[in-house]
Amino acid sequence: MLSRDKLISLLGVNGNNVLQLMVDANSLRETNNITFSKNVFLPLTNICRNNCGYCTFRRDPEAPDATLIMPPEEVMGIIHKADIYNCREALFTFGEQADATFQVKDALEKLGFEGMLDYLYHLCERTLNETGLLPHSNPGVLQKSELKMLKEVNASMGLMLENTSPRLMEIPAHQNSPGKEPSLRIKTIENAGKLKIPFTTGLLIGVGESLEERADSLLELRRIQDKYGHIQEIIIQNFKPKPGIEMEKYPEPSLLDMIRTVAVTKLLFPECGVQVPPNLNHSTAPIFLLAGADDWGGVSPLTKDYVNPESPWPEVDELKRFTEELGFQLEERLPVYQKYIKKDFLSDSILRKIS
Ligand code: SF4
Secondary structure (H helix, E strand, O other): OOOHHHHHHHHOOOOHHHHHHHHHHHOOOOOOEEEEEEEEEEOOOOEOOOOOOOOOOOEOOOOOOOOOOOOHHHHHHHHHHHHHOOOOEEEEEOOOOHHHOHHHHHHHHHHOOOOHHHHHHHHHHHHHHHOOOEEEEEOOOOOHHHHHHHHOOOOEEEOOOEOOOHHHHHOOOOOOOHHHOHHHHHHHHHHHHHOOOOEEEEEEEOOOOOHHHHHHHHHHHHHHHHHHOOEEEEEEEEOOOOOOOOOOOOOOOOHHHHHHHHHHHHHHOOOOEEEOOHHHOOOOHHHHHOOOOOEEEEEOOOOOOOOOOOOOOOOHHHHHHHHHOOOOEEEEOOOOOHHHOOOOOOOHHHHHHHO
16 A cells, blocks of 8 residues: 555655556556447536536536437436447436526426436436446436445446545536535545445546645545445546636646656556546547556547547547457457446446346
């Protein structure tokens, strides 16, 4: 176990110590395989109770380009098409607690649903019954009973921890985002652990956090993982300035900063996948493989990344090329990692589907 002081010092090393850090992290990989999941992105609504300083996805319900709710025929039409492309992950990602607005609540009621999670459950169930895809949902902060219900129809679920520092609630990143309160997110991740839900989480890098706060966030995830063992992968996602966002003038984290954070994450979590989104690091993505990253996350041959629409995903062939260039092999995986494909972690309907 790395101490807090050691972590903070590693997150700030330079010179040859960076190379050593990369070598140390890279030596922990279990295989030469770099995994990815062929997915389809389903942004059910862009209404969100939060208003993060770096977001381009969220809309007010009155906005002309707001999607109050994607109707079921549209969602299922996309998933059926994804089935033809051999996608295996239906990624349901959308704004948090959108049904707290009367506009979304009304739209859902017209479709015959009480709320977002009721609707999500219905879509996940249909996905399992009608297609060859497995649902992976990211609905935001949830109660334990809600997680329990969704476990029945999800192969894995996710919630970015982002950072444990309450200080970020006072700066542009999260000052208008009640759902980004760290204690709520920690509780959701812990409850997923109690329920044995294979889980994806991660950190957001470069939104105003210090190295100490980054180290504390990693240590908090380590504490949770030691207790429950359900974290299958950790995403290290870099902030990208975009025109029109509140944090437009914030600098993005340096490549060196990202390399150090990825390597330290692998050192602290040798048993987990460490993922860097290739679409946010188009020209630099391969270097992270030399720093211990071993997963590219979801890559869609069909839909764009609606949360970062200006950053297209590299084609699978391109991913394969730069993975192999470094001597690794690209390997497709399911949204649930192999070691979690067992009765403890998955419902009967998900296990049946996988088998
Ligand atoms: S980043 Fe996510 S949580 Fe924050 S406002 Fe956008 S959609 Fe909502």
